[in-house]
């Protein structure tokens with residue numbers, strides 16, 4: 001017979017052995033297209049913290065920034081196959097997989113951060129989320145609000161479309177954005193985001209467009225000198241979860257994902273409003289020269305809206321989708 005003094009530690013050790021695996025947090029992987037420090041990173045880290053809290057530490061998310069898990073397009077494919085759990089990427093890089101989200105990159109549709117929020121959080125956002133589940137096998141559970149995509153280049157100040165001529169501009173592999181530059185009179189160079197810094201550094205391309213906060217997070221100030229403050233696209237960057245991964249979670253975990261996504265989205269909006277001006281000043285302090293487009297951007301706006309919008313009515317699901325978005329925005 002064993003005494004209680006001998007038995008109790010054995011029982012305690014055995015129960016630890018049984019309890020140990022359950023105590024290990026299940027870890028999800030999140031790809032982040034940008035380098036650490038921008039709006040994508042802010043959304044991702046906020047989501048990870050909230051999700052871990054909401055699951056009582058049973059679930060954890062590891063973030064892999066700066067395209068470590070492949071191009072933004074690759075991450076959509078991998079999430080669709082269920083080999084990647086989460087990804088944060090620009091909405092323009094989801095459009096090739098789910099064309100109706102192209103609505104959000106129609107040039108000059110969204111004219112302020114508030115409008116971006118209104119479109120993504122209401123019935124339009126809900127419909128686009130359903131469509132990406134259907135078309136691309138990923139579910140949008142949060143949004144980073146990143147600000148307007150401004151044009152940067154290494155060669156000269158650009159105010160007019162005439163100034164743009166002769167510059168080699170990188171664009172995402174997004175037909176709406178390619179068409180916008182064509183309407184402005186040049187043929188841009190489609191290139192994956194993960195190759196863009198090197199492309200700029202090696203002067204394969206002269207310029208690109210992305211928000212101030214992204215230009216800063218990606219250290220583009222090291223390889224770009226001029227900024228043109230255009231406002232053709234307000235950058236929206238969804239946090240997506242693989243639909244098959246989402247579906248395989250227990251209801252309480254799904255709930256935690258959705259709630260953490262919503263709260264992180266709210267945080268992202270505040271972060272943009274608090275940060276963008278500071279970053280803009282910092283870029284100027286680092287030697288970037290910021291210019292406004294001529295005549296309140298009139299020429300840029302007229303060319304892009306008249307030439308580009310009708311070309312994409314069909315892919316966004318019909319002209320009525322654009323009409324509805326404009327109605328939501330009170331136009």
Ligand code: MLT
Pocket residue numbers: 033034072089090092093171172192193209210214235237
């Ligand atoms: C792009 O230009 O491809 C994206 O907007 C970059 C990003 O994800 O920040």
